[in-house]
Amino acid sequence: MKGRWIKITEAENIPLREGRPVKLGEVEIAIFNLNGRFLTIENACPHKGGPLCDGIVTGSAVVCPLHGRHFDLETGMPVRASEPACLTVFPTRVENGIVMVNIEAGHRAMDSAAA
Numbered sequence: 094m095k096g097r098w099i100k101i102t103e104a105e106n107i108p109l110r111e112g113r114p115v116k117l118g119e120v121e122i123a124i125f126n127l128n129g130r131f132l133t134i135e136n137a138c139p140h141k142g143g144p145l146c147d148g149i150v151t152g153s154a155v156v157c158p159l160h161g162r163h164f165d166l167e168t169g170m171p172v173r174a175s176e177p178a179c180l181t182v183f184p185t186r187v188e189n190g191i192v193m194v195n196i197e198a199g200h201r202a203m204d205s206a207a208a
């Protein structure tokens with residue numbers, strides 16, 4: 094996988110079924126803890142920029158706190174097919190209790206589908 098892995102924080106700093114925002118240069122991401130599995134998406138909702146880190150987690154989706162759109166945390170895709178925009182997702186892993194994210198390897202499902 095291209096890109097380098099960046100150490101973000103200790104896994105225990107992200108509570109179960111919650112998201113936390115992290116700014117890395119120009120990129121703001123939101124890291125979610127799904128029962129010990131960590132998933133990372135861009136933090137700004139593609140609708141009007143709502144902070145997805147503050148959204149409610151339901152199943153493997155997050156609900157935008159501003160207008161309630163649902164996004165799948167694994168794919169970045171909107172849960173309702175009628176909503177066109179999707180989010181960039183970033184590979185995430187835990188190593189020795191530290192959450193690590195690969196920003197350069199972030200991708201959008203829609204871009205892969207179009208390619």
Ligand code: FES
Nearest residue numbers: 138141143157160
């Ligand atoms: S800003 Fe997220 S649904 Fe509108």
